[in-house]
Amino acid sequence: MKHLTEEELIEVYYREPAEQAARHAEECAECARRLAELRSMLDAFREVAVPERAESYGTEVWSQLAPRLERPRQRMRFWLLAPALAAMLAIAFGAGVWLEHDRAAARERTRERVLLMAMSDHLERSEIMLTELLHADPASFDIAGERERARDLLSENRLLRQSALQLGNRPQAAVLDDLERVLVSLANAPENRSADETKMLQERVEDGRLLWKVRITSTNARERGQKL
Amino acid sequence: MEWSDQAAAEAARNGNSLAFRALVERHSRGVFRLAFRMCGDEQDAEDMVQETFLRAYRQLRQFDGRSAFGTWLHRICVNCCLDLLRSKKSRRESKPALEEGERHWLDTVAAPAPNPERLAESSQIAAMLAPALRELSDMERTAFVLRHYEGCEIAEIARTLGVQHNAAKHSVFRAVQKLRRALEPVWGAAR
Known part of the structure; x- marks a missing residue:
């Protein structure tokens, strides 16, 4: 048998x-x-036993977790933002050629206001991502989730940087340029990115005071946009 | 209000924090048990509970409801734990063994029952099982924990590990075989 x-x-x-x-x-x-x-x-x-957790354990977990959660935002996708920015640029060029001076000035203000608000929104989302990056444990950093977010932000960032340059706003373009380098690193990060590489990226963000620059630029853009 | 998991996940996805809170409160103990089995350390398990729910919150849009919310959550927990184990492993590779004072949970835990005989037996089993479990690969250990302690089907384990059905099945086999081989001598003497 x-x-x-x-x-x-x-x-x-x-x-x-x-x-x-x-x-x-x-x-x-x-x-x-x-x-x-x-x-x-x-x-x-x-x-073989596992340490027991009380019935109230879930509540304890929640109390620690809640402050760390950001409200899920309906992120504006690049494909939604791109036509808007493209339209704004088209309006800007078209305005110079076809419209009378006073109407052109009004449109210029409108265009600039929309651009500034889009810039502020973009920088705000970048700020959230940078904050999470700085506070993440390099060993358990969720690169897959961040990569997708970085790619979205990168596409917007390039467009906004070009717009800032065209408008002659060099300080704003410089901040976007710094931000772009970090976004490129994250967007192209391999799945098996090491903890050391993540740590180096965190140090680069910290050393360049990028988070602070992004925050200030975002606030300035929003305030200027609201005044226009 | 008593939410079903599906309804709470849907509401949480739309920004309802009370719904997400309900999910956290309902699943925390289960996630902790799984994390503890995977990591073998109480503090690590606590951290993994937080990490699991954070990741789940960020990935809520990816939860399509095809599997139960608990299953989806456990899959995230396993991935968090695997990330932790891998990072610890890479740090440990240069070291010969456990650091002084560092002990695996199985070296220290006791049975939950107050019966002294059972207490002694559980500690004895734990002491035997600990070094054997450490010798398993991440995949074998995960497959074994999911099959043996969580009662997951092979298909579910395969999905969690991102491998073919047969690979998951053989990981469970290999884990059991290795554990038996490692424990047989001491086990036989202890019985």
């Missing part, structure tokens, strides 16, 4: 669909003995 292999015994123990093997184990004394040995050992593993 052919006895059950170890794999078959394990299948029977875990009640995998192994009816024939299970029947054999019932009928064959040798296999029944081996299955009982296996069961005795594996069942004993379940006896």
Whole structure:
């Protein structure tokens, strides 16, 4: 008689669909003995206890977690923002050629206001991402999630940097340029990015005071946009 | 209001923090147990509970409701724990063994029952099982924890690990075989 292999015994123990093997184990004394040995050992593993947590544990977890959660934002996607920015630029060029001076000035203000608000929104989202990056544990940093976010921001960032340059706003363009380098690093980060590389990126953000610059530029853009 | 998991996840996705709170309160203990089995350290497990819910919150839009919320959450927890184990492993590779004073949970835990005999037996099993579990690969350990302690089906383990069905099944086999081989001598003597 052919006895059950170890794999078959394990299948029977875990009640995998192994009816024939299970029947054999019932009928064959040798296999029944081996299955009982296996069961005795594996069942004993379940006896090893895990520290219990009280009923209130979930509430404790929530109280620590809640301050760390940002409200999920309906992120404006690049494909939504791009036509708007493109339209604004088109309006800007078109205005210079076709419209009279006073109307052109009004449109210029409108265009600038929209651009500033878009800039502020973009920098605000970048600020959230940079804050999370700086506070992340390099060892367990979720690069997959951040990569997608960085790619979205990168596309917007390039467009906004070009617009800032065209408008002659060099300080704003410089901040966007610094931000772009970090976004490129994140957007192209490999799945197996090491903790050391993440740490280096955190240091680069910290050393360049990028978070502070982004925050200030965002606030300025919003205030200027609201005044226009 | 008593939310179902699906309804709470849907509401949380739309920014309802009370709904997410309900999910956290409902699933925290289960996530802790899984994290503890995976990491083998109480503090690490606590951290992984936080990390799991943070990731879940950020990825809520990716939860499509095809699997149960608990299953989806456990998958995130396993991935968090695997990230932690990998980073610890890379830090540990230059060291010979456990640091002085560092002990695996299985070296220290006792059975929950007050019965002294059972207490002694559980500690004995734990002491035997700890070094054997440490020898398993991440994949074997994860597959074993999910199959043995969480009662997951092989298909679910395969999805969690991102491997084929057979690879997941063989990881469970290999884990059990390795544990048996490692424990057989001491086990036989102890029985």
